[in-house]
Amino acid sequence: MIRTEKLCKYYSIHSRHEVHAIRDINLNISKNTFVVFNGPSxxxxxxxxxxxxxxxxxxxxxxxxxxxEITSFSDIGLSRLRREKIGFIFQNFHLIPRLSSWENVSYPLIPLGISFRERFQMAKLLLEKVGLGDRLDHAPEELSGGQQQRVAIARALVNNPEIIIADEPTSNIDDETSEHLLELLKELQTDGVTILVATHDAGFEKIADEIYKIKNGRLE
Structure with missing residues (x-):
């Protein structure tokens, strides 16, 4: 399902030095696999x-x-791919401060032309799924870090993604929310979703199908 060939990413500093973020990464990940990437910051x-x-x-x-080959896609093509197939869970939540919980969750649906009523119902169901059915109208500043992460998780699921990508998803939340996230991701895998997680959390290794160690931009 997901395959990479000799993947490299370089950054130039002051036009003289190159930083190699990743080098020669070759992966072959099957559909419906739970994959963990471990490594130092x-x-x-x-x-x-x-x-x-x-x-x-x-x-x-x-x-x-x-x-x-998605690396040959235009920016518009990549945007469509993200919108239709991928859900993201970020370390710092990336919620829009001026929007309520349900509005944040439903925000990715706006370009799809889905009605207000349907967007609200979809967001409501997902917020109930993550235990925030009573926080629909709360702004991010009115929520704890764990609750904000739950809103972010619900948003990641709103497009019914085939792939979930989570970057250090438990680093800013409490143990209870972390456990809930682990259970939810495992449930999603059972439903056929492919899960990719970058984490230091040992709890993910217990439920992963594949674990990759990364050091200095290379797979070990």
Whole structure:
């Protein structure tokens, strides 16, 4: 389902020095697999997930999803891919401060032309699923860190994604919310979703199908 070939990402500093974020990454991930990427901060985990998730482009190499080379897609094509197939759970939530919980969850649906009523109902069901059915109208500032992460999780699910990409999803939340997230991701895998997680949390290793160690931008 997801395949990478000799994936590299370089950053130039002051036009003289190159930082190699990832080097020669080759992966072959089957559909409905729970994959964990482990490694120290700065090892390249986030860069790798951003490229697989079509948020960034590699300097060299290719990414295939369902045998389509997404690295050749236009920006519009990458945006469509993210909207239709991928859900993201970020370390820092990335909620819109001026929007309520349900509005944040339903925000990705606006470009699809879905009615206000249907967007509200979809967001309501997902917020109930993550235990926030009584926080529909709360702004992010009125929620705890764990509750904000639950809103972010619900938003990641609103487009019914085939792939979930989670970058350090438990680093800013409490143990109870972390446990709930683990259970929810495992449930999603049971429903056929492919899960990719970058994390230091040992709890994920207990439920992962595949674990990759990354150090200095390379798979070990």
């Amino acid at each position: 700065g090892s390249g985990k986030t860069t790798l997930l951003n490229i697989i998730g079509a948020l960034d482009r590699p300097t060299e190499g290719k990414v295939f999803i369902y045998d389509e």
